[in-house]
Amino acid sequence: LVQNDSVERQRRSSSVASESKRHQQTNGTKEAYAIDDLGTKQARLIFDYVAQTPQELSAAKNEIVIVYRLPGMDTDFVMAEKGGKRGRIPLSYLEVL
Numbered sequence: 001l002v003q004n005d006s007v008e009r010q011r012r013s014s015s016v017a018s019e020s021k022r023h024q025q026t027n028g029t030k031e032a033y034a035i036d037d038l039g040t041k042q043a044r045l046i047f048d049y050v051a052q053t054p055q056e057l058s059a060a061k062n063e064i065v066i067v068y069r070l071p072g073m074d075t076d077f078v079m080a081e082k083g084g085k086r087g088r089i090p091l092s093y094l095e096v097l
Helices: 002-027 030-038
Strands: 041-045 064-068 077-082 085-090 094-096
Touching (some): 064 094
Antiparallel strands (some): 064 077
């Protein structure tokens, strides 16, 4: 079950990342820089995310979280906060509002 969950997460992540790249190519770079340029933003999860490490934050589909980047952070992740908890979430799981 864990392996199937991991494969499904990778499939969804690839699909969302591909869609995001298409969106950036057709609509300019606004989405690509939304978090970096504007600091703290709100984002909605488009899939459930289960933390894989203690540094990550679990959140459910459609939850709203506060997101931002930290210096030196992996570009595939953002820091997210909800309910007083903080952790990393893959950018591909989020829709920046």
